[in-house]
Amino acid sequence: MPTVTIRPAVEEDCSTILRFVRELAEFEREADAVKATEEDFRRDGWGPQPVFEALIAELDGTPAGFVLTFRNFSTWEGRPGLYVEDLYVTPDARRYGVGRKLLAAVAQRAVERGYRRVDLSVLDWNPARGFYDRIGFSQMKEWLPYRLTGEALANLAAEGLAGEK
Template identity: 35%
Template sequence: MKNNPRSPSTHVRPARVTDVPRLAEMIQALADFHGEGESCRMTWPILRIQLFGTDPTLRAHVAERDGRITGMVLWYRTYSTWDAAPGIHVEDFYVDPEARGQGTGLILMTELARLAVDQGYTRLEGQVISSNPLRSALVSHGGDQMDVWETYRIDGDDLLALTGREPAAAAM
């Protein structure tokens, strides 16, 4: 990606296997930022498989400045039957505190937008906690809050219960 005039030495690239330990650090920092550090079960060996294994479920781009990774975006492809086209769901977005306010986040989002357009994807979406200052940046770039769509999650024991299995049976 071309450098941004606001941050001339920052560039974005797809993550490499060698970036996985740094990405795992940033995921933990994001969990800590949200006060959920103890809930984060991500380790770099797990992340390596999910990004670079035989059936990757996740993709990543990193922002580098002066040879150091200062930001990341973790994402995966979605699909819209109404658009009849894929899209991008942003799972995690993180910029180191010392790199914030320098355009790093915008550079990351711009690269994802370019990727989406170049690949014929019709959407770039994700969820943002209400206290995140990123919300105003998303709105300023045309982001619409999808008030009529609510996010629900079934996980843990509830997910097992839905299968009809007992939690002890699933562990065997």
């Protein structure tokens, strides 16, 4: 049985993180959607004001997966939480508990910091939904995700700017 090690990502992991993000995007049928660069990860993970944290999973010393999180805030709990933006484990490492160990490390960080929850989103067709259910995540059936991007984001921002003039 291979040894699974979880460690905090360091700046030198930016190329590995980008590779994992691209592999995840390919799995999610959005291979052409990745615009991120190593420099983006370097700036926003290790710059003067980091906006995310990442953990790297290694299988016998070789990177086999990662999880990238950022802090959110619950107005109802009055406490921060962690949002899992991406969790990815290479296909050949999935049978060794790598994903569970990554999420256990995220949960440990949340508990140590006094955070009250860990949130994530999963595509409706992703077979990992069963994995998340087994770990104890619960699907929030009443809450629907919404997102504002691209032209719609620019248009709404322009409305706000027009009101300032």
